[in-house]
Amino acid sequence: MEKTNKILLNSVKLPDNVNVTTQIQLGLENTNKPIPLNDIDTTVSQFEQFEKERKESTIYRFYGVIKPVISNPIFNENIKIYEDNQNNIKTKTILSAGIFEKDGWVGYYNDEPDEDALQFNDNKSALCDFFPFDPGYDRLRMLDSDGKQNYLLKITYPFEKKDIQIVKNNLGITLKDGIPIIEQFEIEINGRMYVGFRTAMNHGLNQGDKIQLNNFIDLTANNTLNLDDKFYRVFKLGNQTNNKKLRTFIIDIDPSEIGFNIGTSTVKRVIKDKPSQYYVRRFKSLTIDYKDYDLYPAAYGVTYFNDDVAAFNFKTDIDVKNLIDNLGRPLSELYLTIIKNDNDSDPTSVNSQYWLEQQQNLSSTINTRFWTPISGGYDLENDVNINYNIRSYKDPNYDGSLYYENIDESDEFFDGDIVEYNENELLERRLEGVYHRINTIYREFLNSIDSNKENKNEGYIYTPFNLIQIREYSNYINPLVNLQTIIDKFNITNPIDIVELRKSFQIPDYATEIATNVYKWRDLLDIGFVDSSGGGVDYPFESGAHYIYLDKRFYLERQDPPCNFLLISEDITLGASDIGNIQQDKFLKLLSDPTFLRYTFVSGPQISSLIGSSGVDGVYNIVNYNGVDDLDLEVTLADYSGEYELGKRDIAGGCVDFSTLEQNEIDDVC
Amino acid sequence: MFVDRRKILIGNIGTGTTIDIPLKTNFFPVDNAELIEDKFVKDEIEKSINPIVDYKKVIFKPEDNNGNLIDKFKINLNFYTPASINLGSPQHRGSGAESGVYEDINFTFDDVFCRTNRFINSFIRFSLYDTPNSGQNELLTFSDIYTQVGTEQENQFGFTLPIEECPITFILGDPVTQPEEVHEGFHIYWFKDLVDNAPNQEYEVYGVLQFNNASNGRVYELAPSKDFDPNNITISNLEGENGILYLKIILRNDNGVYKYRFLPNSRQSLVPPGVNLNPSGGGIPTLTFWQTTI
Numbered sequence: 015m016e017k018t019n020k021i022l023l024n025s026v027k028l029p030d031n032v033n034v035t036t037q038i039q040l041g042l043e044n045t046n047k048p049i050p051l052n053d054i055d056t057t058v059s060q061f062e063q064f065e066k067e068r069k070e071s072t073i074y075r076f077y078g079v080i081k082p083v084i085s086n087p088i089f090n091e092n093i094k095i096y097e098d099n100q101n102n103i104k105t106k107t108i109l110s111a112g113i114f115e116k117d118g119w120v121g122y123y124n125d126e127p128d129e130d131a132l133q134f135n136d137n138k139s140a141l142c143d144f145f146p147f148d149p150g151y152d153r154l155r156m157l158d159s160d161g162k163q164n165y166l167l168k169i170t171y172p173f174e175k176k177d178i179q180i181v182k183n184n185l186g187i188t189l190k191d192g193i194p195i196i197e198q199f200e201i202e203i204n205g206r207m208y209v210g211f212r213t214a215m216n217h218g219l220n221q222g223d224k225i226q227l228n229n230f231i232d233l234t235a236n237n238t239l240n241l242d243d244k245f246y247r248v249f250k251l252g253n254q255t256n257n258k259k260l261r262t263f264i265i266d267i268d269p270s271e272i273g274f275n276i277g278t279s280t281v282k283r284v285i286k287d288k289p290s291q292y293y294v295r296r297f298k299s300l301t302i303d304y305k306d307y308d309l310y311p312a313a314y315g316v317t318y319f320n321d322d323v324a325a326f327n328f329k330t331d332i333d334v335k336n337l338i339d340n341l342g343r344p345l346s347e348l349y350l351t352i353i354k355n356d357n358d359s360d361p362t363s364v365n366s367q368y369w370l371e372q373q374q375n376l377s378s379t380i381n382t383r384f385w386t387p388i389s390g391g392y393d394l395e396n397d398v399n400i401n402y403n404i405r406s407y408k409d410p411n412y413d414g415s416l417y418y419e420n421i422d423e424s425d426e427f428f429d430g431d432i433v434e435y436n437e438n439e440l441l442e443r444r445l446e447g448v449y450h451r452i453n454t455i456y457r458e459f460l461n462s463i464d465s466n467k468e469n470k471n472e473g474y475i476y477t478p479f480n481l482i483q484i485r486e487y488s489n490y491i492n493p494l495v496n497l498q499t500i501i502d503k504f505n506i507t508n509p510i511d512i513v514e515l516r517k518s519f520q521i522p523d524y525a526t527e528i529a530t531n532v533y534k535w536r537d538l539l540d541i542g543f544v545d546s547s548g549g550g551v552d553y554p555f556e557s558g559a560h561y562i563y564l565d566k567r568f569y570l571e572r573q574d575p576p577c578n579f580l581l582i583s584e585d586i587t588l589g590a591s592d593i594g595n596i597q598q599d600k601f602l603k604l605l606s607d608p609t610f611l612r613y614t615f616v617s618g619p620q621i622s623s624l625i626g627s628s629g630v631d632g633v634y635n636i637v638n639y640n641g642v643d644d645l646d647l648e649v650t651l652a653d654y655s656g657e658y659e660l661g662k663r664d665i666a667g668g669c670v671d672f673s674t675l676e677q678n679e680i681d682d683v684c
Numbered sequence: 685m686f687v688d689r690r691k692i693l694i695g696n697i698g699t700g701t702t703i704d705i706p707l708k709t710n711f712f713p714v715d716n717a718e719l720i721e722d723k724f725v726k727d728e729i730e731k732s733i734n735p736i737v738d739y740k741k742v743i744f745k746p747e748d749n750n751g752n753l754i755d756k757f758k759i760n761l762n763f764y765t766p767a768s769i770n771l772g773s774p775q776h777r778g779s780g781a782e783s784g785v786y787e788d789i790n791f792t793f794d795d796v797f798c799r800t801n802r803f804i805n806s807f808i809r810f811s812l813y814d815t816p817n818s819g820q821n822e823l824l825t826f827s828d829i830y831t832q833v834g835t836e837q838e839n840q841f842g843f844t845l846p847i848e849e850c851p852i853t854f855i856l857g858d859p860v861t862q863p864e865e866v867h868e869g870f871h872i873y874w875f876k877d878l879v880d881n882a883p884n885q886e887y888e889v890y891g892v893l894q895f896n897n898a899s900n901g902r903v904y905e906l907a908p909s910k911d912f913d914p915n916n917i918t919i920s921n922l923e924g925e926n927g928i929l930y931l932k933i934i935l936r937n938d939n940g941v942y943k944y945r946f947l948p949n950s951r952q953s954l955v956p957p958g959v960n961l962n963p964s965g966g967g968i969p970t971l972t973f974w975q976t977t978i
Contacts, residue, residue, distance in 0.1 A: 056725050063733060075740065161755065161861045305940035308743050310859050329742050329876065329942070558736040 068541055068555040072335035074484060076169065076350065077327040078564030079312045082156040083319055085118030087572060087665045088472055089147035090456045092608050094122060095368045103368050110610035114144070117320040120608075120665060121146035148365055149454060153358045153384065154570065156324040157311055164358040165568075166423040167307055168351040169332050170479070172295040172430060175340045179416065180214050182399050183277030189292045189432065192228050192280030193217050193445075196397050199262075200269035201254050208249060209269040214400050215392060216260045216445045217281065218434050223248045224284040225265070231273035239271060245284050261395060276399055285438040292445075295340050295430045297349060297479065303424070306330040331559060334484070341435070341442070343524035344538060346485040349430075351478050352568055353423040354452050356385045369456055376459055385452050386473070390418030390429055392446040396657050404449040405574050408458070408471035409658040421450060430479055437526055440491055440536045449475045451573060471660040473573045480566045487536040489547045495519050497531040575667025576654035581611070584651070588636070589644035601649065602637060608664040609652045611675070616646035744872040744879075744935050745858070747943040748961040748969060756857035756865055757961070759808065759829070760972040761895055761906060763788040763852070764914070774914045774978055781956035781972040783851040790899045793847040796833060805898040806831050808854065810869055812889045816930035817923050824889060827869035829854050834865075855968070872944050874935055885937040890930040891946075893973050905929065906973035908958025911951040917976060926951060929976070931959070946971065 092113055093105045108122045124143050152160045179187070181194040197212035219225065224245045232239040249266045251259040282289040301307070307328045315323025334345045359366050366384070373381045380386070391404030400406075401416035418429045432446040453473030461469045497515055506512060512531070525535035541560065544550035554561045586601045604610055613636075615621040639645060654663040654670070666672070746754050760783035768775035777784045786796055786803075795803040811826040836853045837845055844850065857865025879887045895904040909928035912921050922929040932947040948959040961969040 054720065054725060056729060058729050058732060067736065157860055159861050159863055310743075311863070327742075329940075557738045557740055559738075559740070 064555070065542070067558065068560075071555065071558055071560060072333055073559040074332040074334065074348070075328060075559045075561050076332065076482070076564055077561070078325070078566065079315060080156055080324045080326065080352070080566050080568050081315075081317050082321045082324065082568045082570070083118075083317065084154050084156065084321055084568070084570045085319075086120055086146050086149055086154060087118070087575075087667075088453070088457070088470070088474060089120055089149065089664070090369065090454055092120075092122075092147055092606065092664070094124075094145070095148070095365050097364050103364055103371070105368065107606045108147075109606050110608055111605075113608055116144045116146075119144075119146040119150070121150065148369065149384070150365075152360075152363075152365075155322065156568065157309065157322050160360050160363075162358050162360060163304055163309060164355065166304065166353050166355050167301075167309070167326060167328075168353065168423075169300045169328065169482075170297040170349045170351045170428065171300065171334075171337065171345050172340045172347065172349075173298040173338075174296045175293040176296055176429070178294055179401055180394070181277045181397075182401060182415075185278055187229070187278045187280065189294065192226070192282040192289075192292060194277065195230075195274050195279040195281060196276055196395060196399065198269070198272075198274050199253065201264055203250070203264075207269055208264045209267045209272055210253060210262055210264040211274065211281070212253070212258070212262045212395065213281070214261075214395050214397065215432060217263060217283075218443055218445045219248050219251065219263050219283060221248055221251055225263075226282045226284050226289045228280045228282065229275060229278040231275070232271070233273055234271045239267065241272075245287070283434065283436065285436045288436060288438040290434045290436040290439075292432065292434055294432055295442075297351070297428045297430045299351070299426050299428070300332050300348075301328070301330055338524070341524070344485070346483065346487065346538065348482040348484055350480040350482055350564055350566055351428070352476070352480070353421075353478050354385065354388060354450065354474075354476070355423045356383050359384065369454075372463055373455055373459070376455065376462060380455050380459070383455050386455055386458055387419070388421035388423075389451045390421055390448055391451065392432065393449060394446070404451050404475055406658050407451050407473070407573065408453075408469075409660060411659060418448075428478070437528065440526065440534070441487065447477050448479065450478050451475045453573075467662075469661045470664070472656070472663060474570050475573050476568065476570050480564070482562060482564060483551055484560070484562070485541065486539050486549050486551055488539055489545055489549050490536070492535050492537060494528075495521055495525075495533045497521075497533070498529070501531060572667060574656035574658045574660055575669055576656040576663045577667050577669035578655050579666060579670055580653045580655070582651050582653050584649045585616075586613075586647040586649055587644050588639045588641075588647065590642045591644050598637075598639070601647065604649045604651065605637070607651060609654065611650045611652055613647050613649045616648055621645070738875070738877040740876045741873045742876045742942050744874055744942045744944040746870070746969075747938075747945045749945070750962065751938065751943070751945075753941075753943065754961065754969050755861040756855060756870075757969040757971065759854040759856070759893075760784075760970060761808070761852040761854075761975075762972060763904065763975040764978060769978060776910065776974050779956070781958065781960060781970065783853045783972070785848055786850045786852055787847045789852070789895075789897055789904075791847060793844065793850075795899070796837065796847065796850055797844045799833065802899040803831055807896050809894045809896060811892050811894070812872070812933065813892065813930070814889065816890045816925055816927060816932070821890070825873070829856065829866065829869040832866060872933070872935065876942070879935050879937050879942065887935040889933050889935060891933050892930055905976045907952075907976050908948060908971060908973050909952040909954065910956065910958075910974050911954050912976065914976070914978060922976070925949060928952060931971075 092108045092110075094108055095103065095105050098104050112122050112125075113120060114123060121144055124145060152158045152162075153164055155164060158164065177188045177190045180189055181187075181196060187194070194214045195211045196214050199210045199212070201208050201210050224247055226245055227241050230241050232241050246265045246267065248263045250264040251262065252264070253262045282292070284290070307326050307330070309324055309326050312323040312325035315325065317323060332348065334348070337345050339345055339347070361367075361370075369384060370382065375381070389404070389407055391402040391407065393405060394400050394403040396403070396406065398406075398411050398415075402418070403412065403415065404417070406412040406415065407417060421428065428448075430448050431444050433442045433444050435442045451473050452475075453471065456463065457470040458473075459469065460467045497512070497519065500506070500515065501512060506515065516533075521533050522535055522538075525533040527533055539545060539550045541555070542550075542552050544552065553563075584600070584604055586597050586604075588597055588601065592598055601613075605613075636645075636647075652666070654666045656663065656667065746757060748754050760781065762776045762778070762782065762784040764774040765777050765784075765788055777788060791803055794800065807828045807830040809826050809828050812824045813821040814824060815821040832854055833844065834853075834855055836855070837850050839845060854869075855865050856870040857863075857867060858870060859867040874887070874889075879885060893906050893908075895906060896902075897904065907922070907928040908931050912928055921927060924930075925932075926949050928951050931952065932949065933944050934947050935942070935944045946959045946961065948957065952958045956972070958972050958974070960972075963969060
């Protein structure tokens, strides 16, 4: 808009009215008014807001239950420990006939109320109550009433990787070089010979997989196998009996044309010409101690085996913000970690005092402990060349083998599972889970405590790490993003510009750079998103945190359950010829051995001549037989054995077949 | 507003001159829509969304006066004896911090021995409030604890005691360390962040105990103090920080361990005290409540 003003310099046009310098003030005023807007209606989506908050949150809260399967088939001694009227600690050996199993626990039914009334100070008869041998409920159950927790729960995550030597060798061949081969075998399929190999650990192979053979021996005249340059395919899994598929595989090579060296020959899975990587994941703890969670009985919680189900609730929130795993990716896995502790019982209790007294002459580093420090390893093949075979721990044939040692529940870092990772797959695959192993100090050093006894080296093992899948990766790999072509095209040299370019292509920090500025990766699926293959996670979001309910099992198992037994006999002669009651004492000792099965009279006429006797001298009380005539007995015991030489076994494994023995059903022990 | 000032020398322009003042004002219909949509609306949306409130609750375990966790405690109820009420001079049973007997509140031996409905459906309700003033306080939570026939109600042979000897007691224990005891009411469940963000990480609540008697339908108010005249009970006697009715309870975060402790006021601490968490001789910590109104 334009406006033209005429300005009369003076008020009238007269000669006197000469022009002088005049200042004219122009008052320019303008009034503005905002243009009125219509009403603005905005819809706030509760769902979108929920999704936004859910995606932004990195806080996790864990709660759930642990269903244990725990018992004490590996116990110190079959004795009853109690305190007499003078507060002296006393023991009484429970004879073999008095040893019972209840819900998997080995112990005795009390038959003398006074002792246990004193022990438990409850003024009640403890008659017919079942008491497990040590370690009993108070040291092994997930929940017990002594106020001392027996296990520590932690939340851990894989934060770095390490290399170990699975099979002993002097050439520095380790897990990073592939899965070690420990045996070669041949197999005939449809009239054609194939070669098979047994691995020390799970190989993770499938039929048809391409593999790289390292350090094998080409026995062909002109090296026609071309092992260094050629990949072979897995023809089949399994051995000659089609078993052991996780640890044997067959390839289409004539067995006479290939050989291997234990310790150095390894195999790697290959995907699109890229061999896999193999390594151990190490775990880091995000929680510290017992204050991080509450542990309490789950309502109506009893397992099929009558173990109490324990419920837990982590009071400490777990924040995974800025945490990355061993591959530098945002966390997709956490682990509920259960670790056995040593301070699991009241140290002033009669039982604790008794075992400490037994161990008092041992080294000061161990004589105040009940349990050995935790050792770690894997459930590997039984071969003396193998390290980290947890079931072989303390087998003298494995002397010099490596294990993870001196693990403690208070540790921040733990050695974990063995995994395979392939850059063309971008996923980790777990091959072997780690086991922890414990035994009691008393059992493991029994020979040092009592030179007449041999060490009992079989311990308990368990898997400490339980997976919590908090995120999942997509089931496809993103198409390659080649920034280098753009950089070259526009001649971008400034590193900041390159970073910005990377951001504009939404390349995540964890993307794998397969060549300079060429990336590939798998997307991390949003929480609540489930892809076409069913992948993805979905769990409640409340109070600004993700709530994940965990339903885990905890199995405390035997290190090497003995599945075989031999019957062994001892001849005993009681009577006048037993000077000094040596035979009688031996007989008593055999009767109190948990492996005692039966005794028989060697001679029928001998027993018939005594049948009329009675009382303490009679055959009716054979333990105290003091008759003049000799009485010959044959005592039969079972000698249980497992795969490993771990000393004396008191109780057979659940795998043993007793069908060859005569068995008695005992209905009512009280 | 920006003004373009110019000095005009009149001598240079002579007379009758028109001066063009180059003031062009082109008005564009610029409004605030962009700003409004970009900022105002977003801000208002943000304001309209409730902040995230943390509803996480944790378990609080009872502690004694020394800060040590206790794994069980006993609640004694002491009522006016029927005989004293008939005489017009209501008296509690005994003179110390002891429990009454079930005879005092209309139960028979058969009720206890046979666990009749009217016995097993009777209960105490322990209610927690935010302040000790009934006119303005809010109920936070409550626990119902039903009558028990435990070792205290039985002789050494396991038989129920005669009704005139059968004490009105409730033993509450930790579910882990005292699996045989009743656990309802032993723990207090409360919001973790309220305690964590409270001064000194200590959060105060006030407990009131009522007995709901299923045999006569009456609700009895009980107080952890005998310091009152049954014939002259006033609100000021009952309520407030120094009243006898409300028992202060401190919920606290003790370096990661969540605990609660009873904190009686001066009148509740008079002999016989209603709260005895560290009994001499190592007995079981005990709360004793006396009937107030008749």
